[in-house]
Amino acid sequence: MDMISVLDRIAQRSGALNLTLSHVSQEASGSRDLIRNWQRRARQAGGKFGARPDNLTKVADVLGVSYAWLVGGDEAADVQPKSMKVRSPLPAATASIDNLDIRIDVIAGRVAISADLDEEGLKDLQERIPGIIAVLRR
Structure with a gap:
């Protein structure tokens, strides 16, 4: 998997949602450094390393996109949120x-x-x- 492309899609979708990468990292993993660590590893390995699928799935969930779109950029994949998890309970x-x-x-x-x-x-x-x-x- 080309992590440079994955990171580009993460940045693109985060920007569209007006979310910082550290916020997305925190929501997905409990650590503000998840995506920053991926960026560092991608630079060191020329983009050729694999992030754990469970972490990629969590990031996709936070961004409201499908795993397929996140890792492959599949244009046919769902890029609009079907439902979003919200941390704090909100009334209707x-x-x-x-x-x-x-x-x-x-x-x-x-x-x-x-x-x-x-x-x-x-x-x-x-x-x-x-x-x-x-x-x-x-």
């Missing part, structure tokens, strides 16, 4: 974001977002989901 909430009425439910650490939208509103919400998720993860 209804919110309005620039006239978008949405409902956010958190059940057993999973977030479900529902809304009654027209096509334009749906497109607007899809663009905002990474930011919403980033706020929920804090």
Whole structure:
């Protein structure tokens, strides 16, 4: 596996979610240094080393992407979060974001977002989901 490409995808997705790499590392492994250590090892080995699949899976979960996309960049793989784990318990909430009425439910650490939208509103919400998720993860 080419870890340079994996690390590029991690950085790309983290940036889209407005998350730092140390935050992603902490959420995935309990250590703020996981991804930094991967970066160091990738530089030393020319990108040719393998991270543990369980750690890659945890990072993929934090980023809301599939393992296949993370390790292979498979464009057909799911890169939109199906559900996200949230550390702190949150009550169900209804919110309005620039006239978008949405409902956010958190059940057993999973977030479900529902809304009654027209096509334009749906497109607007899809663009905002990474930011919403980033706020929920804090």
